[in-house]
Amino acid sequence: MSQMQSEIRDGMRIEWDVPITMDDGLVLRADVFRPISQGRYPAILSYGPYGKGLAFQDGYKTAWEIMAREHPDAVTGTSNQYQNWEVVDPEKWVPDGYVCVRVDSRGAGRSPGYLNHNSMRENRDFSLCIDWAAAQSWCSGKVGLNGISYYASSQWRAAALQPPHLAAICVWDGETTIATRLITVESSAPSARTGRTCR
Numbered sequence: 001m002s003q004m005q006s007e008i009r010d011g012m013r014i015e016w017d018v019p020i021t022m023d024d025g026l027v028l029r030a031d032v033f034r035p036i037s038q039g040r041y042p043a044i045l046s047y048g049p050y051g052k053g054l055a056f057q058d059g060y061k062t063a064w065e066i067m068a069r070e071h072p073d074a075v076t077g078t079s080n081q082y083q084n085w086e087v088v089d090p091e092k093w094v095p096d097g098y099v100c101v102r103v104d105s106r107g108a109g110r111s112p113g114y115l116n117h118n119s120m121r122e123n124r125d126f127s128l129c130i131d132w133a134a135a136q137s138w139c140s141g142k143v144g145l146n147g148i149s150y151y152a153s154s155q156w157r158a159a160a161l162q163p164p165h166l167a168a169i170c171v172w173d174g175e176t177t178i179a180t181r182l183i184t185v186e187s188s189a190p191s192a193r194t195g196r197t198c199r
Contacts, residue, residue: 008036010079012094017110020103020132022125029110030129033082033090034099034138042142042167043133045101046087047126047158048151049108049115086148099138103129117150118157126158134165142167149173 005016015032022028031052035041068075075083078091090100106113106125116122130143143165145155152171159169 010081010091012036012090020129022106022128026106026113027111028103028106028125028129030101030103032099032101032138033094035094035097039138040140041097041099041138042140042144043099043101043136044088044093044144044146045103045130045133046145046147046151047103047105047129047154048087048147049105049117050086050150051109052102052104053109086151088146099133101129101133118154122154123157123161126154127161127163130158130163130166134163141165144168144170146170147172 004018007014007016012033013036015034017029018032020028020030029052074089078089080089080091082090087102088100093100103126104111105115105122107115130145133139133143134141143163144167145158147155147170149172152173155169155171159166
C-alpha cells in the first residue's frame with residue numbers, strides 16, 4: 001500500500017497518496033496541492049481513472065504537443081510538472097487560494113480495487129471524496145469539481161447524490177456529444193401525429 005508523503009516545492013504544499021477511506025473500508029489515494037500558508041481554502045476536486053501521477057506530456061504526448069502549439073497560454077506561467085490529463089493545473093490555481101485534490105478512482109492509478117466505470121459505487125466514492133475534502137482542516141467547507149470528458153460526466157452523477165459541501169461543478173465536454181446525438185435523432189424522427197419531422 002502507498003504511504004503518504006508531504007513536501008513543500010514550487011510554491012505549494014504537496015501531499016502525495018493521501019488516504020481517503022470509503023464506507024466499505026477500501027482506501028483511495030489522492031494528491032493534494034495547497035497553499036503553503038495555513039488557512040481554510042475552497043477545494044477543486046477531480047476523481048477519475050487516468051492516473052493522478054501520470055504527467056500529461058508523458059501519457060498523452062501528441063495531445064500535449066497540439067495543446068502547447070494551439071493554446072500556448074495553457075503551458076505558460078507554470079512548470080508543467082503537475083499537469084495531468086483533463087484536470088486543472090495546480091500551479092495556476094493554488095497561488096489564487098485554492099486547494100487542488102486529485103483522487104485516483106477505485107482500481108485506477110494508486111487506488112486499489114476494481115474499475116467499475118459509471119457505477120453507483122463509483123458515484124458514491126466520488127461523493128464521499130467531496131465530503132472528505134470539505135472536512136479537512138485546510139478546506140473552507142466548499143468543494144468544486146472540474147474536469148473534461150470522463151472527469152466532467154462523472155460530476156453530473158456525483159452531484160445527483162447532493163453532497164452537502166458541493167458548491168459548484170464545471171462540466172466541460174461531459175457527454176455533450178451523446179446528448180447532441182440523442183437530440184438530433186429524436187428531432188429528426190417523424191412525428192407520430194403529423195408524419196413530419198420536428199425540425
